[in-house]
Amino acid sequence: MGVFMTDEIKHGDVILEARGITKRYPGLVANDHVDFEIRAGEIHAVLGENGAGKTTLMSILFGLVRPDEGEIYVFGKKVNFRSPLDAIKLGIGMVHQTRKLVQAHTVLENILLGHPNTGLILDFKKAAEDVARLCDRYEYKLNLNDKVWHLSEGEKQMVEILKALYRGARILIMDEPTSSLAPPETKKLLETIQIMTKDELAIVPFITHKLPVVLSVSQRVTVLRRGKVVARLNTHEATEQLLAREMVGREVMFNLERVQVERGKAVLEVQNLSVYDEKGMKAVEDVSFSVHEGEIFGIAGVSGNGQQPLAEALAGLRKAAEGKVLLDGSEITHLSSMERWKKGIGYIPSEQRAVGSIGDFSLVENILMSYYYDDEFCRRGVIDAKKIRARAEALVAEYGVAAPNVDVLAKNLSGGNLQKLILARVLSRQPRLIIANLPTQGLDVGATEFVQNKLLEAKKAGAAILLISEDLDEVLALSDRIAPMYEGRFMDILPGGEAEREIVGALMAGIRQKAAEQ
Amino acid sequence: MNIAGYKIKLEKKSSFSGLEAAVLSILAVVVALFLVGFIFLQAGVDPAKGYAEIFSYAFINSFGVPLTLNRAIFLLLCTFAFILPMRAGLWNIGMAGQLYAGALAAFGVAFAFGARTNPDVPAGIVLPLMILAAMAGGGLMGLIPGLLKGKFNTNEIVVTMMLNFIAFWVTAHMIKEGGPFMGSGGEGEGFKLPASLQPGLFLGMPFTIWFALGLTALLQFVFTKTRIGYEIRAFGASPAAARYAGVDPFKVSVLVFVAGGVIAGLAGYHYFATVPGLFKIPKNYGDFGDLAFYGIICGLISQGNPLASIPLAVLFGGLTSGGRFVQGKLQLGFGIDYAMLGVLMIILVAFQFFFRYRVVFKKEALP
Numbered sequence: 001m002g003v004f005m006t007d008e009i010k011h012g013d014v015i016l017e018a019r020g021i022t023k024r025y026p027g028l029v030a031n032d033h034v035d036f037e038i039r040a041g042e043i044h045a046v047l048g049e050n051g052a053g054k055t056t057l058m059s060i061l062f063g064l065v066r067p068d069e070g071e072i073y074v075f076g077k078k079v080n081f082r083s084p085l086d087a088i089k090l091g092i093g094m095v096h097q098t099r100k101l102v103q104a105h106t107v108l109e110n111i112l113l114g115h116p117n118t119g120l121i122l123d124f125k126k127a128a129e130d131v132a133r134l135c136d137r138y139e140y141k142l143n144l145n146d147k148v149w150h151l152s153e154g155e156k157q158m159v160e161i162l163k164a165l166y167r168g169a170r171i172l173i174m175d176e177p178t179s180s181l182a183p184p185e186t187k188k189l190l191e192t193i194q195i196m197t198k199d200e201l202a203i204v205p206f207i208t209h210k211l212p213v214v215l216s217v218s219q220r221v222t223v224l225r226r227g228k229v230v231a232r233l234n235t236h237e238a239t240e241q242l243l244a245r246e247m248v249g250r251e252v253m254f255n256l257e258r259v260q261v262e263r264g265k266a267v268l269e270v271q272n273l274s275v276y277d278e279k280g281m282k283a284v285e286d287v288s289f290s291v292h293e294g295e296i297f298g299i300a301g302v303s304g305n306g307q308q309p310l311a312e313a314l315a316g317l318r319k320a321a322e323g324k325v326l327l328d329g330s331e332i333t334h335l336s337s338m339e340r341w342k343k344g345i346g347y348i349p350s351e352q353r354a355v356g357s358i359g360d361f362s363l364v365e366n367i368l369m370s371y372y373y374d375d376e377f378c379r380r381g382v383i384d385a386k387k388i389r390a391r392a393e394a395l396v397a398e399y400g401v402a403a404p405n406v407d408v409l410a411k412n413l414s415g416g417n418l419q420k421l422i423l424a425r426v427l428s429r430q431p432r433l434i435i436a437n438l439p440t441q442g443l444d445v446g447a448t449e450f451v452q453n454k455l456l457e458a459k460k461a462g463a464a465i466l467l468i469s470e471d472l473d474e475v476l477a478l479s480d481r482i483a484p485m486y487e488g489r490f491m492d493i494l495p496g497g498e499a500e501r502e503i504v505g506a507l508m509a510g511i512r513q514k515a516a517e518q
Numbered sequence: 519m520n521i522a523g524y525k526i527k528l529e530k531k532s533s534f535s536g537l538e539a540a541v542l543s544i545l546a547v548v549v550a551l552f553l554v555g556f557i558f559l560q561a562g563v564d565p566a567k568g569y570a571e572i573f574s575y576a577f578i579n580s581f582g583v584p585l586t587l588n589r590a591i592f593l594l595l596c597t598f599a600f601i602l603p604m605r606a607g608l609w610n611i612g613m614a615g616q617l618y619a620g621a622l623a624a625f626g627v628a629f630a631f632g633a634r635t636n637p638d639v640p641a642g643i644v645l646p647l648m649i650l651a652a653m654a655g656g657g658l659m660g661l662i663p664g665l666l667k668g669k670f671n672t673n674e675i676v677v678t679m680m681l682n683f684i685a686f687w688v689t690a691h692m693i694k695e696g697g698p699f700m701g702s703g704g705e706g707e708g709f710k711l712p713a714s715l716q717p718g719l720f721l722g723m724p725f726t727i728w729f730a731l732g733l734t735a736l737l738q739f740v741f742t743k744t745r746i747g748y749e750i751r752a753f754g755a756s757p758a759a760a761r762y763a764g765v766d767p768f769k770v771s772v773l774v775f776v777a778g779g780v781i782a783g784l785a786g787y788h789y790f791a792t793v794p795g796l797f798k799i800p801k802n803y804g805d806f807g808d809l810a811f812y813g814i815i816c817g818l819i820s821q822g823n824p825l826a827s828i829p830l831a832v833l834f835g836g837l838t839s840g841g842r843f844v845q846g847k848l849q850l851g852f853g854i855d856y857a858m859l860g861v862l863m864i865i866l867v868a869f870q871f872f873f874r875y876r877v878v879f880k881k882e883a884l885p
């Protein structure tokens with residue numbers, strides 16, 4: 001499949017080299033004379049703040065974006081990628097930050113789709129055997145005939161990895177591979193990557209914000225800041241503090257001060273709530289809890305255990321099958337999402353691009369999503385353009401959204417900056433109840449710290465906060481009470497200060513016994 | 519694909535700008551006109567002469583210009599009927615049905631006041647009622663796909679298409695011999711409005727031109743400056759995000775289809791009840807339904823921009839009126855206006871494709 005001879009390549013040889021890569025967008029330089037190299041058999045982490053230019057650099061190496069300046073050498077030969085197809089032919093594969101699979105097709109179809117050697121007639125049987133062999137190697141338990149929309153995030157990512165490998169990838173680029181994965185899926189991914197580097201000399205540049213992950217698996221690290229390479233290190237020389245400082249350009253505190261606030265009256269009360277998901281399965285079963293003023297109520301759980309349908313039901317985007325929801329004592333179970341916004345519920349959804357923002361709208365118009373219904377910004381149905389623009393500019397500045405101006409389209413923002421924009425939009429409404437679904441997903445260390453502080457600020461101001469997170473450390477650090485969620489049920493509700501990591505972890509995995517023993 | 523030693527490849531473009539889109543749209547029109555030139559050649563007519571005839575009739579000739587403008591008003595209204603749902607991501611293919619419904623309702627009012635037989639009707643009452651009825655008729659016709667879409671997510675393209683057929687045959691039933699709206703001549707035409715219900719001209723134009731211009735300003739304002747316009751555009755750009763932001767999908771789809779239908783109803787009123795020489799639902803009312811499809815093209819080319827739709831409506835109004843004229847004058851055996859419509863549709867679709875892809879020619883090294 002590959003066009004080069006693998007046996008000529010030794011572990012540690014430079015196989016991909018980029019020199020002086022520069023990419024300018026109107027108003028900013030996304031990559032500024034970046035030099036970068038990948039060696040055979042290494043895991044090479046690329047780190048940087050949100051908007052530092054990581055995705056841009058990788059898209060250039062994959063032929064998705066053309067650089068304005070600079071040269072790329074693959075196996076010592078200068079290349080000029082006109083499209084990803086050129087890159088794929090040279091054995092470069094990419095697993096994107098956002099999944100790019102066809103939901104209604106099967107796993108196998110997705111893997112075969114767009115294969116450069118796919119002729120008109122497909123030998124499905126042979127292809128299936130080849131793919132099954134790859135699955136075996138990485139111990140992937142996938143049914144090749146399953147439709148993709150049935151799969152979990154982690155499984156979808158496996159499909160993307162298989163797709164790249166089946167196309168003959170020798171260099172695998174992964175953009176934020178762990179950001180949408182649950183902890184066990186992350187573990188599995190890291191194992192896969194280790195096998196790749198050992199067995200196959202497959203090479204894995206690895207972009208991540210999760211510093212411990214970087215430290216545990218990678219051999220080398222390149223750090224970008226504002227489009228420039230600011231550090232190139234061997235991982236064993238690096239520490240978490242050092243990397244964070246290089247990325248952000250200042251010290252980053254890793255411990256959050258838990259703010260003690262007098263717990264007020266109940267803002268949200270949920271009584272025996274059950275919710276169905278889109279497949280018609282009961283995804284939330286008989287859940288009851290309350291969230292009070294000045295309280296962060298954390299739901300800890302592996303993605304796919306009902307957190308999403310629960311959040312949507314509370315936000316008015318999904319029907320409650322049974323049970324009641326009360327806000328400040330009055331029932332809101334059947335109110336529309338608009339009525340809930342107006343009553344002071346602010347929802348930060350986990351899907352930033354598909355739900356939380358409108359890619360083809362400017363930043364101003366994205367901010368408007370939470371303001372257009374407000375008579376102060378929209379008098380007699382006419383939008384006050386000046387006022388909303390001023391608000392957008394203020395929010396972009398306050399939240400440090402990196403963008404040349406507020407007229408750029410939201411789709412051009414980097415993942416982390418988009419998340420900041422969504423947070424700014426929702427939090428600026430000063431909601432009574434904040435439903436934060438994976439609020440720090442995809443954020444760099446500095447931005448994560450920033451967002452967590454914003455949540456704490458809101459708490460101090462008396463908001464009730466429902467925090468949904470897969471990051472156990474985050475839940476433990478922020479929450480006043482913690483509900484581990486498993487298969488649509490709360491396993492328990494524990495006081496935050498005393499909850500032990502192991503117990504919460506076990507409950508999240510559905511193991512109750514262990515908790516009982518303690 | 520290999521042709522003569524060249525390797526031809528399609529590459530997906532990563533990005534394109536609004537300006538590119540505008541240039542491509544204009545180019546598509548030019549290319550389509552060029553291709554239609556071959557149809558002229560085929561018919562033994564010099565394309566240059568053919569177009570000269572078309573354009574001079576449409577934009578200079580004193581008979582042609584009013585015809586062009588009347589068609590342009592009609593097309594502009596049909597374009598707006600298409601654009602409103604389009605900005606919400608929905609497809610209104612039902613302008614034809616909506617304009618028939620509008621026309622039937624308007625003539626229904628006249629009929630109810632006895633205008634078919636009695637020339638002395640209280641015009642001060644009947645005329646405004648006819649306009650309102652046209653709007654209501656078109657609006658009701660739009661309400662059906664809007665409701666079905668909003669409530670059951672039924673495919674609006676299918677529904678509006680079917681309604682076109684239904685409205686077409688209902689109209690035929692109403693005006694045919696023995697039908698209630700039958701004209702005195704009885705040749706499959708509707709009855710003619712009495713002189714009192716024939717609105718006069720203003721600077722040679724029916725007053726409906728003010729409707730068209732007023733609506734242009736109104737829609738431009740609604741889309742760019744108002745809450746409801748924002749809701750429509752948000753829903754069109756991303757239904758999931760709009761729903762999250764509190765936009766009610768049911769409200770949006772009902773609203774855009776009813777508003778679109780109301781405007782299409784006005785288009786029906788405009789052509790059948792205000793254009794000199796008609797003042798009736800003519801035998802060939804179906805041609806106007808077909809003409810309404812140009813509204814889709816105008817809407818697609820202008821990308822839903824009301825202001826940009828004006829020059830397009832005038833251009834296509836002129837091409838169709840001039841086309842009809844040369845067809846008679848040069849004795850062409852086919853409807854040049856419909857040929858143009860077809861070619862334009864195909865070219866537009868093709869350009870949409872090239873819009874997203876780029877064709878690359880590469881010289882292959884010969885073995």
Ligand SMILES: Nc1ncnc2c1ncn2[C@@H]1O[C@H](COP(=O)(O)OP(=O)(O)OP(=O)(O)O)[C@@H](O)[C@H]1O
Pocket residue numbers: 025026028029030048049050051052053054055056057402403412413414415416417442444
């Ligand atoms: N098509 C585009 N047009 C304009 N600006 C762009 C475009 N693509 C990216 N940018 C800008 O380039 C900068 C770098 O973006 P990039 O996506 O590479 O960041 P990143 O390091 O991957 O960030 P994150 O960690 O948030 O994913 C950002 O400021 C972004 O807004």
Ligand SMILES: [Mg+2]
Pocket residue numbers: 054055056097175414415
């Ligand atoms: Mg990125």
